[in-house]
Amino acid sequence: MFKTVEWKKTGVVMIDQRLLPDKVVYRTYKDYKGVANGIKDMVVRGAPAIGVAAAMGLALGASRIKAKNLKAFKREFQRISNHMKKTRPTAVNLFWAVERMNRLMDESGDLTVEELKDRLVEEALRIHDEDIEINRRMGRFGSRLLKHGSTVLTHCNAGALATAGYGTALGVVRSAVEEGKKIKVFADETRPFLQGSRLTAWELKEDKIDVTLITDNMSGYMMKKGLIDAVVVGADRIAANGDVANKIGTYSVALLAKAHRIPFYVAAPTSTVDLNIKTGDDIPIEERSSDEVTHLRGKRIAPRGVKVKNPAFDITPAWLVTAIITEKGIIRAPYSWGLKRLFVGKV
Amino acid sequence: MFKTVEWKKTGVVMIDQRLLPDKVVYRTYKDYKGVANGIKDMVVRGAPAIGVAAAMGLALGASRIKAKNLKAFKREFQRISNHMKKTRPTAVNLFWAVERMNRLMDESGDLTVEELKDRLVEEALRIHDEDIEINRRMGRFGSRLLKHGSTVLTHCNAGALATAGYGTALGVVRSAVEEGKKIKVFADETRPFLQGSRLTAWELKEDKIDVTLITDNMSGYMMKKGLIDAVVVGADRIAANGDVANKIGTYSVALLAKAHRIPFYVAAPTSTVDLNIKTGDDIPIEERSSDEVTHLRGKRIAPRGVKVKNPAFDITPAWLVTAIITEKGIIRAPYSWGLKRLFVGKV
Numbered sequence: 305m306f307k308t309v310e311w312k313k314t315g316v317v318m319i320d321q322r323l324l325p326d327k328v329v330y331r332t333y334k335d336y337k338g339v340a341n342g343i344k345d346m347v348v349r350g351a352p353a354i355g356v357a358a359a360m361g362l363a364l365g366a367s368r369i370k371a372k373n374l375k376a377f378k379r380e381f382q383r384i385s386n387h388m389k390k391t392r393p394t395a396v397n398l399f400w401a402v403e404r405m406n407r408l409m410d411e412s413g414d415l416t417v418e419e420l421k422d423r424l425v426e427e428a429l430r431i432h433d434e435d436i437e438i439n440r441r442m443g444r445f446g447s448r449l450l451k452h453g454s455t456v457l458t459h460c461n462a463g464a465l466a467t468a469g470y471g472t473a474l475g476v477v478r479s480a481v482e483e484g485k486k487i488k489v490f491a492d493e494t495r496p497f498l499q500g501s502r503l504t505a506w507e508l509k510e511d512k513i514d515v516t517l518i519t520d521n522m523s524g525y526m527m528k529k530g531l532i533d534a535v536v537v538g539a540d541r542i543a544a545n546g547d548v549a550n551k552i553g554t555y556s557v558a559l560l561a562k563a564h565r566i567p568f569y570v571a572a573p574t575s576t577v578d579l580n581i582k583t584g585d586d587i588p589i590e591e592r593s594s595d596e597v598t599h600l601r602g603k604r605i606a607p608r609g610v611k612v613k614n615p616a617f618d619i620t621p622a623w624l625v626t627a628i629i630t631e632k633g634i635i636r637a638p639y640s641w642g643l644k645r646l647f648v649g650k651v
Numbered sequence: 652m653f654k655t656v657e658w659k660k661t662g663v664v665m666i667d668q669r670l671l672p673d674k675v676v677y678r679t680y681k682d683y684k685g686v687a688n689g690i691k692d693m694v695v696r697g698a699p700a701i702g703v704a705a706a707m708g709l710a711l712g713a714s715r716i717k718a719k720n721l722k723a724f725k726r727e728f729q730r731i732s733n734h735m736k737k738t739r740p741t742a743v744n745l746f747w748a749v750e751r752m753n754r755l756m757d758e759s760g761d762l763t764v765e766e767l768k769d770r771l772v773e774e775a776l777r778i779h780d781e782d783i784e785i786n787r788r789m790g791r792f793g794s795r796l797l798k799h800g801s802t803v804l805t806h807c808n809a810g811a812l813a814t815a816g817y818g819t820a821l822g823v824v825r826s827a828v829e830e831g832k833k834i835k836v837f838a839d840e841t842r843p844f845l846q847g848s849r850l851t852a853w854e855l856k857e858d859k860i861d862v863t864l865i866t867d868n869m870s871g872y873m874m875k876k877g878l879i880d881a882v883v884v885g886a887d888r889i890a891a892n893g894d895v896a897n898k899i900g901t902y903s904v905a906l907l908a909k910a911h912r913i914p915f916y917v918a919a920p921t922s923t924v925d926l927n928i929k930t931g932d933d934i935p936i937e938e939r940s941s942d943e944v945t946h947l948r949g950k951r952i953a954p955r956g957v958k959v960k961n962p963a964f965d966i967t968p969a970w971l972v973t974a975i976i977t978e979k980g981i982i983r984a985p986y987s988w989g990l991k992r993l994f995v996g997k998v
Binding site for chain 2: 325459490493494496501502505509514516520521522523524525526528552553555556557559560563597598600601603604605606607609610611614615619
């Protein structure tokens with residue numbers, strides 16, 4: 305099994321998701337700037353995986369800080385944290401991970417600089433391991449929503465490649481399959497970056513889970529044909545009212561699902577929930593380079609100089625979401641109530 | 652200005668739409684089998700253009716028939732017609748054109764074989780010229796539906812490249828622009844064949860019409876942002892009840908438009924209307940090779956051996972269609988009544 309993000313003696317190692325499925329290449333980053341670039345350039349992507357990579361990047365950066373006194377060390381760590389936060393704006397797990405690392409430092413009392421460095425590495429590793437455990441728990445809750453013999457449509461990649469392992473949306477599928485249910489998956493190819501065809505189809509095939517690839521504009525047709533029983537996707541950020549930021553195209557899939565009375569589920573850990581953001585309107589949407597649309601694997605597929613829009617995410621309003629699957633349980637509308645309860649204990 | 656399909660002394664000449672916009676290559680077909688392959692392999696595509704190419708292919712085939720007596724000639728022409736009809740199943744203009752050429756022959760009385768050959772060439776040229784004239788008339792009707800300053804979303808290519816010239820959906824845009832209206836166009840890239848990015852964006856840029864390219868999964872987002880005022884698409888076949896077969900993804904765009912209260916218009920000549928087909932359920936949907944989804948310009952973009960669905964068209968039910976723009980006028984629901992009137996004279 306592949307590893308999405310890993311902490312090694314040599315540095316932070318990430319599978320280069322831009323080259324999959326043609327080539328399986330692992331890249332080793334020896335400083336935090338390399339990790340930051342890897343996040344920005346989408347060597348690693350997927351909200352939970354970005355969070356893990358950012359935490360490891362901070363641990364790596366901390367371990368290389370030369371300062372001997374705590375105050376200088378903390379100032380330097382602050383600078384590294386700010387650099388990391390500038391990589392990608394939409395997925396909140398990035399900011400969540402940076403904040404968690406900083407909180408550890410703030411609460412670490414009278415440790416030496418060297419002890420602190422060790423603690424930060426431990427924390428990054430903990431975030432990594434917790435993520436897999438969280439996905440497994442989420443999977444067990446989500447599996448209850450999938451009947452034996454159903455076909456699940458998913459958009460983008462919310463799988464092992466989008467997390468430390470196992471996956472959020474695909475974790476739900478994996479969990480149902482492990483429980484012995486027969487589940488088929490339809491994967492939208494997810495232009496422009498093709499996370500669906502390159503990553504989701506690949507990791508499901510590796511796991512011998514029945515997957516059929518379609519282009520993004522075929523999902524409505526498949527729903528009308530009665531071929532889809534449920535939609536399960538991940539999330540990059542969930543606002544306090546239940547609005548969901550996720551890969552561009554998710555909103556269209558959710559509307560189409562509603563029109564065909566197909567349940568639309570979002571699988572995401574609590575680290576994706578951002579109670580500081582009231583509604584989806586306040587979530588920043590990253591606009592990426594037009595080259596992603598006009599070129600494919602380096603080949604031009606559109607006329608030179610054509611105008612392009614390339615928002616990387618969209619907002620699915622809460623009313624289109626049938627349920628949110630978290631590691632603490634399944635949340636249904638009214639979301640503002642259920643999401644708040646996530647942070648005070650039980651669901 | 653480029654020519655989509657042209658009759659020349661050397662044969663039938665078509666611009667190779669698979670190579671646009673990188674390369675502008677004209678291919679000359681010297682026999683009907685070449686033209687048939689050109690239709691099948693999508694050198695030429697778009698319902699009206701397929702009709703024109705098929706008519707010219709038949710004229711070319713007829714001119715090469717060796718038979719000296721009329722009965723043998725007609726038998727041979729029948730064989731050629733059947734070959735042509737097997738190229739693509741969904742666009743009805745193909746069958747319409749073949750039928751029109753056969754009707755001419757049946758009604759030609761006591762001509763010699765050589766005279767008949769000339770008549771068939773004349774008829775093919777007439778179909779070509781009429782198509783351009785029809786598009787211009789359609790454009791003038793359709794233009795009434797577009798306000799100054801509006802932004803039109805279109806899917807696939809229903810432009811000069813999909814017709815003998817001028818275009819159906821893009822003819823409506825061209826007509827509005829010629830009348831001095833300020834019109835912007837958003838073009839869906841239209842996977843898998845990329846007619847939107849390769850053809851629509853290209854021909855609008857050539858015409859200096861303001862065009863912005865998006866991936867198919869962005870249209871819902873653009874509608875929600877209030878950036879789209881109307882959708883205009885072409886059609887491959889329209890059933891007697893107003894259901895519309897068009898490029899895969901059209902159905903999703905129509906549903907999204909309905910959800911956002913954006914008018915959804917279909918621009919198509921009467922040759923696209925098939926009163927023999929009661930509803931869209933009876934229109935055959937072509938399933939094309941999985942390579943179109945797993946490869947892009949010869950490059951693999953999905954894991955080896957992955958299952959794929961690749962329906963080339965879908966059906967948009969009549970209730971999602973705000974109006975059908977024809978060369979005889981604008982038709983609104985109830986379509987069964989309005990479409991029938993197309994064939995008895997006035998609208």
